[in-house]
Amino acid sequence: MVMPGELPSVPIELPDPCLATAQVCGRACVWCAVTVNNGEAVDLGEREVTAHGSVTRWFPRSCRPCAYTHLSEASQRHRKECKVCSTRLPWCRTGQALFGAAMRAARPVQR
16 A cells, blocks of 8 residues: 555656765655655655665655656656557556656645
């Protein structure tokens, strides 16, 4: 089950993980570096990355405006390039996941 603020595995490009410590640790948005709190952050899913010759896990997070922008762009790009999504409905699972993730990122946080 996907929790609020958490994304299913979606193919979205992230910045290189050689970021500021707060961004790598999930305390700041990976794109704009604004501080994010647990209630408003968007979990971008676990990633594997090679650092210093070792494979390690990375748990990037984003602010909602950046998540919406990047997920919307990825969704639009996917729909143009995917043979299924560009020609008919329903969209493929990836197309549905990207669109759904963008819409969840756009929702206001419930307090």
